[in-house]
Every structure is written in structure tokens, then in C-alpha cells.
Amino acid sequence: MELLDRFVTLWVVIDPIGTVPVFIAVTAAMTAPERRKTALLAACISAGVLLFFLLFGQILIDALGISLLSFQTAGGIILFIFALTMIFGEAKHETDIHATDADADLDQRPSPAVFPLAVPSLASPGAMLAIVLLTDNNEFAAADQAITAGVMLLVVLIAYLCMLAAGPIIRLIGNSGAAIVSRVMGMILASVAADLVISALLEIGQSGLH
Known part of the structure; x- marks a missing residue:
């Protein structure tokens, strides 16, 4: 039963089905091999990030003196900013004079497999928090x-x-359909991000009152 609870928790926070529209939006112009x-790269990177938080997340957060609610708030803000880029699109140059510079900037951008697929779509702030909460990192219970690692890798x-x-x-x-999906997913992600921030702030307020 505990194993099922972990699977359901990680399924909800990693959200494999919800990642598909994001994947469609950022890879519509790619070839099938790409x-x-x-x-594959997004899955490997997200698994690596979550494994890191499984092993060292609580220790790192405690060492830095960061509360889980603060981490959740910061993650929600980052997720909201990314959602805005999905809704409104990225800024374009007004002229083609600096086209070469624009191409260079594109080359320097992280792969879509890193951002937004691995982080924050798969390895979301919620998933990182869940991994930390599901494992007692201070005791190193192997x-x-x-x-937890096995269940996470399965998801x-x-x-x-x-x-x-x-x-x-x-x-x-x-491409047109992918653009529509991107805008709709941006709205959903913005709502999720706002909910993360609001719930963290409400919990902080309640704990302060007590």
C-alpha cells in the first residue's frame, strides 16, 4: 500500500501525460530522430535531478537554511515566468540586421530537453519537494x-x-496546432505555478499565526 502511495504521489507531481503537450510545443519543428x-535526454536529465534531490535534497536545504515552502515559492515563480513565454512567445528582433547575433544566441540557449522538458516539466518544483518528503535523507535509509528511486524511475x-x-x-x-497547444498549456502551467505560490504563502501565514 505504501508503494502504491509513492507511485501515485510521484505520478501526480511528475505528470507524464501533462508533459506530452509541452513536448509537442517545443519539438514541433524537429525531425523524428531529433x-x-x-x-531520451529529457528523461535522463530529469531522473538525474530527482535522484540528486532524493540523496542530498534535505541535506542541501538544511545546510543553506532554506525552508521547503520558500523553495516551493521560488519554483512556482520560475514556472510562472516560463508559462508566460509559452503564452506570449519569445521576443523577436525588430530587424534582420543582427540576424547573425540572433543565431549565435539561439546556439547558446539550452536544449529543449533541459529546459523546459527536464526542468521544470518533469523535474518540477513539486516533484523535487515530493522526493525530499518521501525519503528521510538525514538517516540515509538505503x-x-x-x-523511492525505483518508483521515480518507473514514472x-x-x-x-x-x-x-x-x-x-x-x-x-x-505547427499551427502545436502553437495552440503551447498557449493552452501555458495558461495551465501559469495556474499551477500560481497555486504553488499561493498555497506556500498561505501555509507560511498559518504557521506564523500559530
């Missing part, structure tokens, strides 16, 4: 950590398979 490579694997299945969807809806 999409497969992006999906068996407990191994169970990430499912997310990877879901991203692979997005290829036929992209071919069906085309």
Missing part, C-alpha cells in the same frame, strides 16, 4: 531511498514512452 533524442520511464508517442500527434496537428 524528437526521440530530445525525449532501502527506503532505493524504493520517468512512462513519461519517456509518452513523449515518444507524441510523434504521430505532432504530424497530425502540424
Whole structure:
């Protein structure tokens, strides 16, 4: 029963199904091999980030004196900013004079597999918090950590398979459809981000009153 609870918790916070629209939005212009490579890289990076928080998250947060609610607030703000870029699109240059510089800037940007797919879509602030809360990092309970890691890797694997299945969807809806999906997902992500921040602030306020 405890194993099922961990699976459900990590399924909700990692949200493999919810990652598919984001994947469609950021990979619509890619070829099929590029999409497969992006999906694999995103799954591996997100798994690595979550494993790091599983092993060292609580220790790092305690060492820095950061509360989990502060971490949740910061993650919600970052997620909200990213959601705005999905809704309104990225800023474009007014002229083509600096086209070469623009291309150079594009080359320096992180791969979509890193941002936004691995972080914050798969390894979301909620997922990082859940990993920390599901494992007692201070005690280094190896068996407990191994169970949580196994469940997390299973959910990430499912997310990877879901991203692979997005290829036929992209071919069906085309670039225009992907743009619409991107805007809708941006609205949803903005709502999720706002909820993260509001719930953290409310909890901080309640704890202050007591």
C-alpha cells in the first residue's frame, strides 16, 4: 500500500501525460530522430535531478537554511515566468540586421530537453519537494531511498514512452496546432505555478499565526 502511495504521489507531481503537450510545443519543428533524442535526454536529465534531490535534497536545504515552502515559492515563480513565454512567445528582433547575433544566441540557449522538458516539466518544483518528503535523507535509509528511486524511475520511464508517442500527434496537428497547444498549456502551467505560490504563502501565514 505504501508503494502504491509513492507511485501515485510521484505520478501526480511528475505528470507524464501533462508533459506530452509541452513536448509537442517545443519539438514541433524537429525531425523524428531529433524528437526521440530530445525525449531520451529529457528523461535522463530529469531522473538525474530527482535522484540528486532524493540523496542530498534535505541535506542541501538544511545546510543553506532554506525552508521547503520558500523553495516551493521560488519554483512556482520560475514556472510562472516560463508559462508566460509559452503564452506570449519569445521576443523577436525588430530587424534582420543582427540576424547573425540572433543565431549565435539561439546556439547558446539550452536544449529543449533541459529546459523546459527536464526542468521544470518533469523535474518540477513539486516533484523535487515530493522526493525530499518521501525519503528521510538525514538517516540515509538505503532501502527506503532505493524504493523511492525505483518508483521515480518507473514514472520517468512512462513519461519517456509518452513523449515518444507524441510523434504521430505532432504530424497530425502540424505547427499551427502545436502553437495552440503551447498557449493552452501555458495558461495551465501559469495556474499551477500560481497555486504553488499561493498555497506556500498561505501555509507560511498559518504557521506564523500559530
